[in-house]
Amino acid sequence: MGIADRLKDLKTKAVDATAERSDKIHEAVEKVATVADERTGGKYHERIQNASAKAGGLVDGLKDSDRDASAQSGDAAPGDTQAAPVADTQSAPPPDADSAPRA
DSSP: OOOHHHHHHHHHHHHHHHTHHHHHHHHHHHHHHHHHHHHTTTTHHHHHHHHHHHHHHHHHHHHHHHHHHHHHHHHOOOOOOOOOOOOOOOOOOOOOOSSSSOO
16 A cells, blocks of 8 residues: 555545534534634624634535545435535635735
8 A cells, every 4th residue: 555545545534534523523613713703802703704614614515525425435324315516606706905916
C-alpha cells in the first residue's frame, strides 16, 4: 500500500467521522459563534455569522459527499432516498470596492 492509498484511506475515515458526528459539530460551531459574538460585543456579528454558516456548509457538504459515495458503492442505508445535491449555480459575490485593482 503506497502513501497515496494511505492518504485516501485517512481522508475516507475523516469524512466518515465528520458525517457521523455532524450534529455535534454544528452544535460546537454555534456555541463558538455565540461566544465569539459575546466577547467582541457584537462588533463582528455579521462576519461571525458568515463564518459559522460557511463552516456548517462545509460539514453538510462532507456529509452529502459521504452519502453519495455510499450510494454509489451500494452501501446506502435502507430508506435513504434523498436525491443527490444539485450543483450551486449562484455566482460569487462581487468583490469589495477596497479590493478592486487600482489603475
